[in-house]
Amino acid sequence: MSHVDLDTSIGYALKRATSALRSAMDERLRALDMTVSQYASLELLAHTPGLSNADLARGVFVTRQATHQLLAGLTREGLVEVTGTGREQRLHVTARGLERLERASAAVAEVESAMIESLSEHDRLSMLRSLSACADALDRAGR
Helix, strand or coil, X not given: CCCCCCCCCHHHHHHHHHHHHHHHHHHHHHCCCCCHHHHHHHHHHHHCCCECHHHHHHHHCCCHHHHHHHHHHHHHCCCEEEECCHHHCEEEECHHHHHHXXXXXXXXXXXXXXXXXXXXXXXHHHHHHHHHHHHXXXXXXXX
16 A cells, blocks of 8 residues: 555655656757757756766766767767867867757746746745755755
8 A cells, every 4th residue: 555645745746747847848849859868968068068978967867878879969960079088078069059059948948937837936936945955855865
């Protein structure tokens, strides 16, 4: 017998919201010939140029093996360039990547706006703080 009440479970509500967000992002980004992982990679690299493969994997929540496939596609399309070798290898978004990111980022911002449009500014800030606190608590518990 389950010990989780789905009607009051924050984890279940969070999973539903995450799934709905991912589906909406998939739909919008597919029209731009981009995946959520590609978008997330470009967004993270634009904000933090020079990340390593391992840093990128952690930042976009994929395995390092998946990052290699992801980067192969991004570099083949000329969206990301790789400098250095081995442990000194660093990743950077190209000018072409920034152009694609601009359209993708606008699409994702529209999805997020639709998701939170019924929330007050106070509720938005409270949700952001609460979700960050939850993630921090689980990160600490995992150490």
